[in-house]
Amino acid sequence: MIKKSTLLHLRIPFSFFLMPVFCFAVSLTKDIIWWKVILVFIILHVFLYPASNGFNSYYDKDEESIGGLKHPPKVSDELLWVSLFFDLVAVLLGLILSIDFAIALFIYGLASKAYSYDKIRLKKYPITSWIIAGFFQGFFTFLMTYQALNAVDLQSLNQSKILFAATLTSILLWGFYPMTQIYQHNEDARRGDMTMSRLLGIKGTFIFTAIIFIFSNAGYFYFFNTYFSLIYFYIFTFCLAPSLLFFLWWFFKVNKNIGLADFDHTMKLNMISSLGTNAFFIVFGILNHG
Secondary structure (H helix, E strand, O other), X not given: OOOHHHHHHHOHHHHHHHHHHHHHHHHOOOOOOHHHHHHHHHHHHHHHHHHHHHHHHHHHOOOOOEOOEOOOOOXXXXXXXXXXXXXXXXXXXXXXXXXXXXXXXXHHHHHHHHOOOOOOXXXXXXXXXXXXXXXXXXXXXXXXXXHHHHOOOHHHHOOHHHHHHHHHHHHHHHHHHHHHHOOOHHHHHHHOOOOHHHHHOHHHHHHXXXXXHHHHHHHHHHHHHHHOOHHHHHHHHHHHHHHHHHHHHHHHHHHHOHHHOOHHHHHHHHHHHHHHXXXXXXXXXXXXXX
């Protein structure tokens, strides 16, 4: 029987925040085969992402709030072995779809482990960890998901529309990623980790995210105007408006009280943003295949 602390540290519900990348890849899939969609979803959100969460939690041994857990319990050796087992299950299930997909899952697992693994610990290097996390959680995951769902070879991924879409997922994550670290400055400083948010500072993190969001929005404008219809960009903007309004309101509050750059506000922004982007890509997928 798996310990409750292990299940909590796997943070399976937290995978919801990475779901927009999956939904975007599904929305661009030519011929949707539902058993493949469901299988890829399970592989990513039930096994691969939780494996990464658990492994990094084991090596971080956080005492303060982490993504999805306000009061994380102490970790045990079981967490490490369960995380590695989840990785193995993800790769084995990936073989059902293709060897390329299984290899990509294995590579993602290695990259995610480097973030907190004590012999590498990318978390100590703010720009490097920021680039790698955004690349693998965005661009790389988008392409491996699209490849698995469309059963295409790697050469077929070399299309401007697909590569541009994959790049957009990373840009959005690069903008948002420092916000997920904003409440962990004390914990990261205690361990000697210099995250991107610590490098930028609390107010700098907000400004940086706002700048990247502007570039991201311009990218989505170009993407939908070039490959589809501008109406999709307007729907996209509408769906993201609540998260933008919350972000601006929160920034205003933090300017008056720096202590409000906390776990609760971060999780609320995560939830609002994920609900908006997931809703958009689901609607876009339906309209795109209608």
